[in-house]
Each structure stands twice: as structure tokens, then as C-alpha cells.
Amino acid sequence: MSSPAKTPPSGTVTFAQHAPVAAFPVVGGELAPGGIPVRRLAERVGRTPFYAYDRRAIDARVVALRAALPRALHLHYAIKANPMPAVVQHLAAITDGLDVASAQEMAVALDTGVAADRVSFAGPGKSASEIRRAVAAGITVTVESPLQLEQAVEAGAAIGVRPRVAVRVNPAFELKSSGMKMGGGPKPFGIDEARVPEVLDRVRESGVHLSGLHIFAGSQNLRAESIVDAQVKTYELGLSLLREWGGPVDWLNLGGGFGVPYFPGETELDLAPIAENLGKLCARADTDLGAPLVIELGRYLVAHAGVYVCRVVDRKESCGQVFLVTDGGLHHHLSASGNFGQVLRKNYPVAVANRLDEPADEVQSVVGPLCTPLDILAERMKLAHAEPGDLIAVFQSGAYGLTASPTAFLSHPAPAEVLV
Numbered sequence: 001m002s003s004p005a006k007t008p009p010s011g012t013v014t015f016a017q018h019a020p021v022a023a024f025p026v027v028g029g030e031l032a033p034g035g036i037p038v039r040r041l042a043e044r045v046g047r048t049p050f051y052a053y054d055r056r057a058i059d060a061r062v063v064a065l066r067a068a069l070p071r072a073l074h075l076h077y078a079i080k081a082n083p084m085p086a087v088v089q090h091l092a093a094i095t096d097g098l099d100v101a102s103a104q105e106m107a108v109a110l111d112t113g114v115a116a117d118r119v120s121f122a123g124p125g126k127s128a129s130e131i132r133r134a135v136a137a138g139i140t141v142t143v144e145s146p147l148q149l150e151q152a153v154e155a156g157a158a159i160g161v162r163p164r165v166a167v168r169v170n171p172a173f174e175l176k177s178s179g180m181k182m183g184g185g186p187k188p189f190g191i192d193e194a195r196v197p198e199v200l201d202r203v204r205e206s207g208v209h210l211s212g213l214h215i216f217a218g219s220q221n222l223r224a225e226s227i228v229d230a231q232v233k234t235y236e237l238g239l240s241l242l243r244e245w246g247g248p249v250d251w252l253n254l255g256g257g258f259g260v261p262y263f264p265g266e267t268e269l270d271l272a273p274i275a276e277n278l279g280k281l282c283a284r285a286d287t288d289l290g291a292p293l294v295i296e297l298g299r300y301l302v303a304h305a306g307v308y309v310c311r312v313v314d315r316k317e318s319c320g321q322v323f324l325v326t327d328g329g330l331h332h333h334l335s336a337s338g339n340f341g342q343v344l345r346k347n348y349p350v351a352v353a354n355r356l357d358e359p360a361d362e363v364q365s366v367v368g369p370l371c372t373p374l375d376i377l378a379e380r381m382k383l384a385h386a387e388p389g390d391l392i393a394v395f396q397s398g399a400y401g402l403t404a405s406p407t408a409f410l411s412h413p414a415p416a417e418v419l420v
């Protein structure tokens with residue numbers, strides 16, 4: 001089918017409008033996650049569509065982050081970005097801790113063998129039973145309300161263990177230019193900063209262990225200056241609350257919010273100013289608190305390392321436009337369809353995975369099999385000419401892909417997942 005005329009030299013996939021993707025090898029004009037040419041990988045998986053996550057790309061990201069960021073900083077993985085057990089297992093070995101947001105994520109985290117005191121459990125709707133399981137496991141319950149604190153205290157009394165808690169603070173400021181705001185003003189997350197001192201009084205009185213404070217202001221931010229600004233404010237807020245509290249803590253968690261480029265015109269986050277600022281804050285934390293700072297990242301650790309692969313099942317024209325109909329769509333990848341937190345639909349980076357050596361010069365739309373006009377993976381994008389049987393790759397799909405998708409919608413089979 002494809003003519004492997006010239007192979008892109010470095011294995012970088014380039015696009016007319018999107019940031020280049022360098023996470024995967026390219027072999028003979030074919031995308032090769034984990035070094036396996038994608039058609040061969042599809043045979044190995046046994047079906048399409050599937051998500052492939054490349055462990056070398058995950059490693060490279062963690063290595064680059066560690067090299068840039070201060071040594072004293074603890075790096076946690078927020079599992080909700082990609083809870084595939086093999087991915088979590090892989091990240092447990094190369095990060096300093098895991099952040100979970102449900103009892104099932106907690107189970108996946110503990111299955112990796114990570115020490116319980118390196119796991120924390122956030123979430124505004126934790127049930128009494130989830131909190132009890134977390135206390136029994138010995139992980140840190142990040143309390144997001146006075147009720148959650150009482151439930152942790154009760155669970156500790158019932159089980160006969162001293163609960164470990166962290167208090168999640170809803171800061172009065174918000175993370176500027178964040179794709180998804182999770183702090184500042186009225187929010188279901190955390191406890192308003194003004195009310196935190198009384199909650200800390202109750203922590204002291206009840207005798208539970210305070211692991212630290214957790215302040216997470218937002219997600220998907222590509223502007224280094226706003227992340228720096230939020231981290232400084234977060235640190236100052238945490239410091240003043242902890243000074244008032246007076247006791248020791250194990251850490252202060254500054255949240256994350258590091259974004260990745262998805263859409264035309266977006267570029268990679270500039271880590272340098274963030275690293276420089278965190279260096280200063282870590283030094284201050286050492287003297288001010290005698291405790292390390294933590295950042296917790298989900299998307300930034302895995303988004304680039306994942307690709308969603310589906311197969312063209314039909315090619316048709318309607319009123320002069322070409323539609324590549326595939327076996328994959330929004331039921332597997334809600335984010336790429338534009339229906340997960342996007343206001344205006346924009347295209348993810350998409351390519352014909354087995355024709356990377358052919359010019360991407362034909363305007364085509366990639367759609368899924370669902371009977372809804374929302375089921376779009378690429379809208380009027382320049383791609384290599386594709387035919388039924390070809391494989392479509394949706395890049396930047398390692399985070400909030402399958403886990404954020406309504407797989408039951410229209411009752412098609414769920415996609416496979418593979419870590420290669």
C-alpha cells in the first residue's frame with residue numbers, strides 16, 4: 001500500500017499547524033510506538049481501535065523533568081490522567097508518590113507495591129467507606145471538607161489506627177490561563193483558605209497525623225509565568241497556614257497544572273522559569289518548613305506518550321468534502337472529539353499512521369461510527385490521502401483519553417490498551 005520512499009530522519013512527526021510529535025519512533029514511514037510499526041502492532045493487539053502508550057516516552061519525560069527541576073522536589077503522578085495498571089506500575093517506580101481519586105485508583109496504586117505513605121487520596125465526594133478503606137490502607141486522606149475529616153477520625157477510631165490526613169485548601173486566587181480551573185472563588189474542591197485554620201485546630205484536637213497541605217489551582221496551563229505566579233502564591237499561602245498551625249508536616253503539595261500542546265499554534269511548556277522558581281521555593285521550604293515541596297502531575301507525564309489508533313473503514317464524499325469513517329471515535333476519545341472541556345472544537349494532532357512518508361496535503365475529515373455529528377476526530381485537516389484499511393493516529397492521547405470517555409455510548413466494543 002504505502003511506498004516507503006523517504007523516512008523522516010529523527011522519528012519526529014511534523015504537522016502544518018501543530019507542535020511536532022517526537023515521542024515515537026518512525027520506521028519506514030510508519031509510526032512505531034515502542035519501536036513496533038503500527039500495522040504490526042495492530043496485528044499484535046488483535047484489533048483496532050487501541051491506545052498505545054510508549055514506556056520510553058514516559059521515561060524520557062520523567063528524566064527531562066528531573067533534570068530540569070530541583071532535586072529536593074518530590075514528583076507525584078496523579079493517576080486519574082491514565083489509570084491503566086501497567087502505566088501506573090511503570091510510573092510508581094520512577095516517581096516519588098501517587099495521587100488517587102477513587103477507591104479503585106487506590107487499589108491500582110497499592111497493587112504496584114508503592115509504600116502507603118507515598119499515596120494520597122483527593123476528591124470532593126469521597127464516601128465514608130472509601131475514607132475508611134484509605135485509613136485502613138495507611139494512605140493519606142486529603143480532606144476536602146470538615147465532614148471528610150470527621151469521617152477519617154471515626155475510621156481511625158473504629159479500625160484502631162492513627163489516620164494520616166492532608167488538608168486541601170481552596171485558595172482565594174486562581175491559576176491564570178488554566179484550561180480547567182480548580183481553585184479560586186466558590187468551588188466544590190478543598191476548604192476555603194479562610195476556614196482552614198479551624199479545620200487544622202480540629203486536626204490537632206483529634207490527634208490524627210497531618211501529612212501536609214494540598215493546594216491545586218488548575219490544569220492544562222501552557223504559560224510558564226502563570227504557573228510560576230500560582231506556585232509562589234501557593235507557597236506563601238501554605239507557609240502562612242502552616243506557621244499558624246505550628247506543628248510539623250511531611251510535605252507541602254503545590255499541585256501541578258503543567259499543560260501540553262494539543263491544538264494548532266500551541267507550543268511545549270517552557271520549563272526553565274518554572275524550574276528556577278521551584279529551586280528558590282524548595283530552598284525556602286527547607287528553612288521555613290523543614291519539609292519538601294511536592295508537585296503532582298498527571299497529563300504532563302503521560303499525554304505525549306500515548307497515541308490512539310483506529311482504522312479507516314470507509315471513505316466517502318459529501319458535498320465536496322472527504323470523510324474518513326473509522327472504527328474509533330468519541331466513545332473512546334472524548335477529548336479529541338472536542339467534547340471534554342473545550343469551548344470551540346479544535347483538532348488534536350492527527351496523521352495517517354502508516355503513511356507518514358507521504359505528503360499530508362489532502363483535506364479530509366476523520367469521523368467515528370456513532371450516529372451523532374459530535375463524533376469527529378479531525379475536522380477538515382490536511383492528511384496523507386487515506387483509504388479503507390489505513391490506520392489513523394491521534395497524538396497527545398496518553399492522558400484523559402480512554403479514562404475520560406463514554407465507552408458505553410452506542411454500545412460499540414471498548415478499545416484495547418497496550419503499554420509498549
Ligand SMILES: *Cc1c(COP(=O)(O)O)cnc(C)c1O
Nearest residue numbers: 078081122219220256297298299
Ligand atoms: C486532576 C488532578 C491532578 C492532575 O492534573 P493534570 O492536569 O492531569 O496534571 C492533580 N491533582 C489533583 C488533585 C487533581 O484533581
